[in-house]
Amino acid sequence: MTMCETELMLKGYGLTTAEMFYHMPDYEHVLNTFVWQEYDLAPDHPRLFKFIEFWREEIEGALHSVRFTHRKLLRSGEWRNVVGEFTLH
Template sequence: MTDRAFIAQLDGYSLTTAEVHYYRPDAPSLLQLFVWQEYDLAPDFPALFAFLEYWRREIDAALHSVRIAHDQLIRPAEWRASDAVISIQ
């Protein structure tokens, strides 16, 4: 059985994290933070925007701002040449 996250990464999805800042409905002067994380397709982020649309439609808390970060976890290996000599006994 293959992990769903691994298959998503092979299909071009990358791990996306969004910090959603919002105002509490019971205390509108307080700013709260909600962290959302899912595999999504950059740069369009369809899963994130679907979640934000759901938030606007179903949740009473007003959005203040959203900060997005993502990184592709599967990519070619990075390497660099070294002039060092390692001796092994």
């Protein structure tokens, strides 16, 4: 069962963005980048590390380095249920 983005944020997930530098398979001295973005749980980042393991096992380009950042989009006190409706002409 897949949760929508709002459900993930309410469960404590934040947006993780990773920039992966990897060696081109045919040109080992050339680095290329790949950007990955997913909702993940800090500080363990299980989805990010699962993707890195997938990369290491399935993709030919060897990883050089990974740089990532994490930001919670909803924090306590920022989410509130508002009931009401305003009608404008």
